[in-house]
Amino acid sequence: MPEPESVPVSACGGGLVVGVDSGGSGLRVALARAGAGEAEPGGRVLETVTSREPVRTGAGGIDAGHLLAQVLPAVEAMAGRATGAGGRGGAGRIVAVAVGAAGMATLGDRLRAELPAALERAWGVRRLALAADAVTAYAGALGQRPGAVVAGGTGLIALGTDLSGWRRADGWGHLLGDCGSGAWIGRAGLEAAMRAYDGRRGGSAALLARAERRFGPAAGLPAALYPRTDRPAVLASFAPDVAGCAVDGDPVAAGILERAAGHVAEAAAAVCPAGPAGAGEVALAGGLFRLGEPLLGPLRAELGALLPGARVVAAAGDPLSGAVTIAAALARGEVRLPEDPRLLQLTR
Amino acid sequence: MPEPESVPVSACGGGLVVGVDSGGSGLRVALARAGAGEAEPGGRVLETVTSREPVRTGAGGIDAGHLLAQVLPAVEAMAGRATGAGGRGGAGRIVAVAVGAAGMATLGDRLRAELPAALERAWGVRRLALAADAVTAYAGALGQRPGAVVAGGTGLIALGTDLSGWRRADGWGHLLGDCGSGAWIGRAGLEAAMRAYDGRRGGSAALLARAERRFGPAAGLPAALYPRTDRPAVLASFAPDVAGCAVDGDPVAAGILERAAGHVAEAAAAVCPAGPAGAGEVALAGGLFRLGEPLLGPLRAELGALLPGARVVAAAGDPLSGAVTIAAALARGEVRLPEDPRLLQLTR
Numbered sequence: 041m042p043e044p045e046s047v048p049v050s051a052c053g054g055g056l057v058v059g060v061d062s063g064g065s066g067l068r069v070a071l072a073r074a075g076a077g078e079a080e081p082g083g084r085v086l087e088t089v090t091s092r093e094p095v096r097t098g099a100g101g102i103d104a105g106h107l108l109a110q111v112l113p114a115v116e117a118m119a120g121r122a123t124g125a126g127g128r129g130g131a132g133r134i135v136a137v138a139v140g141a142a143g144m145a146t147l148g149d150r151l152r153a154e155l156p157a158a159l160e161r162a163w164g165v166r167r168l169a170l171a172a173d174a175v176t177a178y179a180g181a182l183g184q185r186p187g188a189v190v191a192g193g194t195g196l197i198a199l200g201t202d203l204s205g206w207r208r209a210d211g212w213g214h215l216l217g218d219c220g221s222g223a224w225i226g227r228a229g230l231e232a233a234m235r236a237y238d239g240r241r242g243g244s245a246a247l248l249a250r251a252e253r254r255f256g257p258a259a260g261l262p263a264a265l266y267p268r269t270d271r272p273a274v275l276a277s278f279a280p281d282v283a284g285c286a287v288d289g290d291p292v293a294a295g296i297l298e299r300a301a302g303h304v305a306e307a308a309a310a311v312c313p314a315g316p317a318g319a320g321e322v323a324l325a326g327g328l329f330r331l332g333e334p335l336l337g338p339l340r341a342e343l344g345a346l347l348p349g350a351r352v353v354a355a356a357g358d359p360l361s362g363a364v365t366i367a368a369a370l371a372r373g374e375v376r377l378p379e380d381p382r383l384l385q386l387t388r
Numbered sequence: 389m390p391e392p393e394s395v396p397v398s399a400c401g402g403g404l405v406v407g408v409d410s411g412g413s414g415l416r417v418a419l420a421r422a423g424a425g426e427a428e429p430g431g432r433v434l435e436t437v438t439s440r441e442p443v444r445t446g447a448g449g450i451d452a453g454h455l456l457a458q459v460l461p462a463v464e465a466m467a468g469r470a471t472g473a474g475g476r477g478g479a480g481r482i483v484a485v486a487v488g489a490a491g492m493a494t495l496g497d498r499l500r501a502e503l504p505a506a507l508e509r510a511w512g513v514r515r516l517a518l519a520a521d522a523v524t525a526y527a528g529a530l531g532q533r534p535g536a537v538v539a540g541g542t543g544l545i546a547l548g549t550d551l552s553g554w555r556r557a558d559g560w561g562h563l564l565g566d567c568g569s570g571a572w573i574g575r576a577g578l579e580a581a582m583r584a585y586d587g588r589r590g591g592s593a594a595l596l597a598r599a600e601r602r603f604g605p606a607a608g609l610p611a612a613l614y615p616r617t618d619r620p621a622v623l624a625s626f627a628p629d630v631a632g633c634a635v636d637g638d639p640v641a642a643g644i645l646e647r648a649a650g651h652v653a654e655a656a657a658a659v660c661p662a663g664p665a666g667a668g669e670v671a672l673a674g675g676l677f678r679l680g681e682p683l684l685g686p687l688r689a690e691l692g693a694l695l696p697g698a699r700v701v702a703a704a705g706d707p708l709s710g711a712v713t714i715a716a717a718l719a720r721g722e723v724r725l726p727e728d729p730r731l732l733q734l735t736r
Binding site: 146207208209210212213214215216217219227230231234235238239240241242261262263265266271275306307309310346 | 494555556557558560561562563564565567575578579582583586587588589590609610611613614619623654655657658694
């Protein structure tokens with residue numbers, strides 16, 4: 041079994057890298073070859089492992105031990121298969137690791153304190169990137185190019201960079217913001233349903249019918265929602281119904297998606313780096329944008345108005361591929377995304 | 389000590405009645421003389437007791453035993469003082485009780501099951517009204533006249549009656565509705581603060597400054613809000629800041645209060661009984677309306693547009709006085725507010 045220290049830095053191009061994406065719905069880990077450079081910026085993914093057990097978050101923040109207990113054996117098994125080495129042998133060829141985690145900025149202290157020593161001890165790896173999930177979403181969507189990424193799902197955050205620093209907008213959660221997110225759209229749709237139930241202005245009988253199909257009688261909706269601990273996810277689960285109503289021609293549902301599109305564009309505009317007109321890229325990443333044309337149609341119009349020079353692109357890859365991109369760049373000494381104590385911390 | 393049964397019904401006019409107002413911030417109990425009729429519709433309150441211990445709500449709903457453990461000794465002490473009778477003697481002159489409770493409609497099953505027998509056993513009282521807190525708010529605001537009442541505080545609900553039945557609007561909580569409430573206004577104000585922090589459109593630097601004064605640095609706001617179990621109250625605590633900013637001329641804050649006023653008027657319009665123009669009364673009850681002119685100015689305009697015939701009045705009294713009004717009417721056999729299995733249940 042090769043000692044971790046026996047991997048020469050010059051071998052990094054052919055070495056292995058690990059990307060990790062840790063979030064509320066679980067953990068995903070990818071093993072990849074570092075790649076040869078710009079032609080293969082994201083590395084070449086060899087294998088991916090998914091765990092549906094989210095990493096625990098306790099009083100001290102994200103539980104580094106719980107993350108390592110899932111990541112180490114998964115990577116060692118994948119590395120063994122990739123290199124033909126038994127046991128933990130293949131892990132000796134790992135040269136860089138990038139971990140993207142939801143809550144990294146505010147809950148990542150234990151990861152920042154414990155992961156560098158733990159990974160050096162386990163695999164001899166010194167090159168480590170700790171990234172907010174918005175940064176891995178950015179790298180997955182745009183690689184290391186300047187621009188802006190809106191990551192939308194249950195929540196919504198926008199991140200932009202001119203490669204000299206980061207700008208962030210929203211991502212403040214379902215009560216303070218996440219404007220235009222799945223939870224925002226679903227909440228607005230349920231409010232319109234209850235307005236119809238009450239006979240208040242702004243109601244939609246179509247949304248009321250959909251809400252009752254999904255959650256039961258309208259009067260029972262508060263009891264179905266408030267005791268839940270995953271209220272934002274419950275709200276977001278109604279967003280596809282709002283989109284469906286809009287497709288069916290419901291003007292209230294269409295209005296909700298138009299306002300959501302405005303909020304998404306506002307977040308993008310707040311973070312998009314200034315540059316020559318036509319040069320900026322704005323990528324839309326995450327499940328929110330699978331709501332389709334009822335959202336994307338007005339969103340293109342809003343982005344055209346607020347960011348007339350920007351080119352709207354689909355995300356090239358997901359946050360896990362973004363983590364691999366960062367790990368591969370770190371292995372090659374080519375990280376161009378800016379370091380930031382809360383968003384992207386590099387150990388070299 | 390007179391036996392409870394010794395109180396003749398003909399003595400009801402001179403008998404004692406009890407009103408109870410049970411809510412999230414505690415319990416209030418009033419002892420009153422039943423009064424002689426229309427000239428004294430609300431009875432004459434002799435004494436009031438306040439407990440800051442909210443009645444417990446468990447899996448079975450509002451805890452009837454916990455409510456009785458607070459109400460019985462408080463009333464017996466007041467009745468003893470009122471009648472000069474020692475011990476529980478004065479309670480024998482009680483002829484009717486009205487209990488208004490938050491959550492009565494959905495969580496009141498144990499109260500409905502246990503209170504009638506318990507009060508007959510304790511004081512020989514058979515006349516009992518069990519009312520939703522919105523109904524006691526209505527009776528406190530408008531007595532037994534037809535009309536509409538908007539009860540606004542942290543939440544918001546509108547209730548209206550033509551005396552043949554009730555209409556209700558909103559009161560669905562801070563995620564599904566409570567549109568225009570204190571939580572709604574505070575939430576919108578904090579969103580505008582975070583928009584200013586991000587540089588998004590729709591932000592207000594004045595609201596951001598006020599939010600940081602109240603809750604600390606903006607980036608820490610999610611951590612200050614989301615772990616709390618009383619999030620609606622935290623949001624509502626910012627509503628006076630929104631009103632203050634509006635008074636200082638901030639257009640974003642003024643816009644929030646204008647939209648809130650629109651929502652309040654929509655709820656009132658949905659429940660206001662149809663009638664000859666100019667005949668309807670709409671009462672504004674609760675702490676929300678102490679936000680003053682920044683809310684009341686646009687609210688008068690919105691109500692004028694949606695309910696051109698209505699007369700907007702201040703609430704005559706609070707929910708506790710409403711409970712006394714209902715108990716006194718029950719004692720005299722003059723309840724005119726309509727019975728409803730969830731909103732107002734009478735035992736005679």
